[in-house]
Structure formats: structure tokens, C-alpha cells
Amino acid sequence: MRRSLVGRLWPNITAVVLFAGFVFPVYWMFATAFKPTGDIISEDPVWFPTDVTLEHFRTATGVDHFWTFVTNSLVVTVLAVVFSLVIALAGSFALARMRFRGRRGFVIGFMLAQMAPWEVMIIAMYMIVRDASMLNSLVPLTLFYTMMILPFTLLTLRGFVAAVPKELEEAAMVDGCSRLTAFRRVILPLLGPGLMSTSLFGFITAWNEFALVLVLNKEAQAQTLPLWLSSFQTVFGNDWGATMAASSLFALPILILFVFLQRRAVSGLTAGAVKG
Secondary structure, three states, X not given: OHHXXXXXXXXXXXXXXXXXXXXXXXXXXXXXXXXXXXXXXOOOOOOOOOOOOOHHHHXXXXXXXXXXXXXXXXXXXXXXXXXXXXXXXXXXXXXXHOOOOOHHHHHHHHHHHHHOOHHHHXXXXXXXXXXXXXXXXXXXXXXXXXXXXHHHHHHHHHHHXXXXXXXXXXXXXXXXXXXXXXXXXXXXXXXHHHHHXXXXXXXXXXXXXXXHHXXXXXXXXXXXXXXXXXXXXXXXEEOHHHHHHHHHHHHHHHHHHHHHHHHHHHXXXXXXXXXX
């Protein structure tokens, strides 16, 4: 019994230590955002903010074009996620259900695209956008973000589509549904977990992207929130309070989206299941 207790205790202790290691930096970021400047630069760390202040948040949101950055980030991120999902839904169904020449090579090509670092193409991307006279525009960002998200989205949804029994689709078609209607009414509701996970991954990827927008969009009206985070570095050093407040605001949409999708993931597992 003692060995059994010890065997159960160590995994729990390890899990708690790992959890604390991952959560502590997030806590420190949010806590620092509410600390007065004196507590932030103090030699003795202040673990819990005593005098809570919102001054750092006012400094962060007071940067010129702040709401423009927010709008641009939301527009390019949401559009990239939507476009990648629409394309990946059609492509994943074709790869999982249809047999055609070159299908395996097509899958390998997408895997290679997923593994290759897209940064090696940033010069080519810049030249294409420059020659098309589309610098300082959100359209190239949206298209490139879609390309970045698409391989993972397609390959992931392919596995979810392949896991749906063909008999459900065939039964719907016997009842008079077309292939498109059977996909919409039978397969699509069962892809809830896959759609949620790929949407979250795509949102995080596009939301956090920094290098591409830095190269393509030099004007503030066409920049996104990752560049806003660099606004608090001055010749006198970093404004750590404003930086932590800005980082907290930047991470908040991802945290909200994660909580929203995680809460509905379990219900999505059984959505559209056949009863009786």
C-alpha cells in the first residue's frame, strides 16, 4: 500500500511543479502590470502587488494608433483563420475520402511545408509584395498568414475527417442527401473538436506574428499589435510596467479564446452523433 501511495504521489508532485513553472511567468507578467514603478524596480522582489495601479495600462493604451493596431490585428487574424478553415475543410475531405493520383505526394508536400521555416521565404515575400505595389497593406498579410496556417489546419482536419465512419455519410446519401449535404449535416458537426483546436492554433500563430509585418508594413496605419509591444523601449531603457501591461492586454484575447473553446470542446465531441 505504501508503494502504491508513493507511486501515485510522485506523478502528482511532478504535475504540480510543471504547472507552477508554466503558470508563474504568466502570473508575474499580470502582477507586474498592476505594480507601481517603485515596486517593479525594487531590488527586493514584490511577489504580490499591494498598491494596485492602472497607470501602466493607461500608458500602454495611450500610444498613438493603438486602436488601429487592435483593429488591424483582429482583421488579419480572423480572416486568415476563416480562409484557412474553409480551404482546409474541402482539402481534408478530399484527402480523407477520395482516391486520386498524387494524393500521397500532395500530403507529403503539405508536411514539408509545415516543417519548413517560413522565415526563409521572407525576402521573396517582400519582393512579391513590393512588385505588386501592395506594401503597407493588410491584404498580403492576410494571404501570407493563411498560407502559414493552412498546412497544419489541413493535415489536422484530415485526421478528424478520416475518423468519422464512412457508414454515416453513406447512410445519409442513401436517404437522399447529396455528398455536399451529407458532409454539411453529418461530418461537419462531428468536426467540432478539430475545428476548435485548429482555430486556436491558427489564431495564436497569426496573432503573434512579428517579423512579416515588420518587413512589409512600415507605416503605423498598417501595423499590428506585436509591433505595438516594441513602443515601450526608449533610449533610457525599457518601461517595464507599460511593457507588462501591454503584454497582458496582448495575451488577453488568446486566453479568452482558449477558455471559450475549451469549455465547449467536450460538447463538440458528441455533437451530431447518431441516436437510436
